[in-house]
Amino acid sequence: MSPREYDIVIAGGGPGGLAAGLYAARGRHRTVLIEKGVIGGQIALTELVENYPGVPSVNGFDLAQTMHRQAESYGLETEYVEVTGLEREGDKWRVHTTADDFIAKAVIVTSGADYNKLGVPGEERLTGRGVSYCATCDAAFFKDQEVAVVGGGDSALDEGMFAARFASKVTVIHRRDQLRAGRILQERAFANPKMHFVWNTVVTEILGEDQVTGARLRPYGRPSGRNTVTGEESTLEVSGVFVFIGQHPNTEFLRGLVVLDSGGHALVDDWMATELPGLYVAGDARQNSARQVATSVGDGVTAAIAADHYISESFPD
């Protein structure tokens, strides 16, 4: 099967990739955006985006759809496959995917990040059967039931409070004795009568046959003032476990090609450029990203402008 030729291939359809796609397409570059799942990436699963300047409050999926339509109106193409590797071929790049190969003068990687899993028994088997990584998506199925949320960051509280709209009780299980989440979120969470907290505790197993029935808990670290759990393992009876314990960049396919830090983030310069010609990494996949919709958009735009300059200089007509 012969590869398909483009000026620019963008790997990943989150805000960074959509912004890069808009600029690349408006720059009259033949551009294809490759997305393995849902357009919008992480924001597609975000109920409300309230911190994107100029847009007071919007559903994340709708914001992503608007960005996508805007870019497509200038000629951006979209393919729903997964990028599996990159290879230099002459003065261009060959992009391997789960379907066709693509050839491009420049590649912008906006592959973002995926949520981390707990890695405990029962988790995989019960995913979609009570184990969830998205309260916004799944909380409605836990009406008047008790659920657990694992984590202590913004997502854990945000999604936990979303779950509390449906669930009768939400127990936040956090391995430290204080939250990492922002102040406003913490205040809201502590004021919510349905939100309960178990400190210095980790989940060791998710219980249930076809449906989640509970979680095994174990004290973690040294007991402190707020640690209410002491000593042995215990079982928390819940019908849902929502996991929000951070994320990892989707950069496996770049390993060995570009320099990655210990967390797997790609090292790039101020123009999102890697050390390789015509290869850019922008958004959550790069090192030191602020991991916001607005900053990913900025990254994507920067990379698209850099790619435009690179193509003009390296491929004069």
Added chain:
Amino acid sequence: MPKPAEVSDGNFETEVLKADIPVLVDFWAPWCGPCRMVAPIVEELADEYNGKVKFVKLNTDDNVATASKYGIRSIPTLLVFKSGEMFDQVIGFRPKSDLKRTLDKALS
């Protein structure tokens, strides 16, 4: 080609369990973003598998009994039924090629 019909708690048995060909049920709800990405793919598949597989959708907000009977805890979920039994499940958004593989398995 008609779009996948809506089924309900009331007619699930006649429309799905008693169907004489495999049935793919798209469990969805209006508030579910990824469900809106799945719907057009299911419509395309309905066209391609016309006559071989029946395609229906079930709104989980309005049909809690069926959703809970099949333990739906996350949408989009696609369930494939064959001869009145649940044959396969696809939880979450998946590319069309994956869904085709699931349907082909149900037909073989």
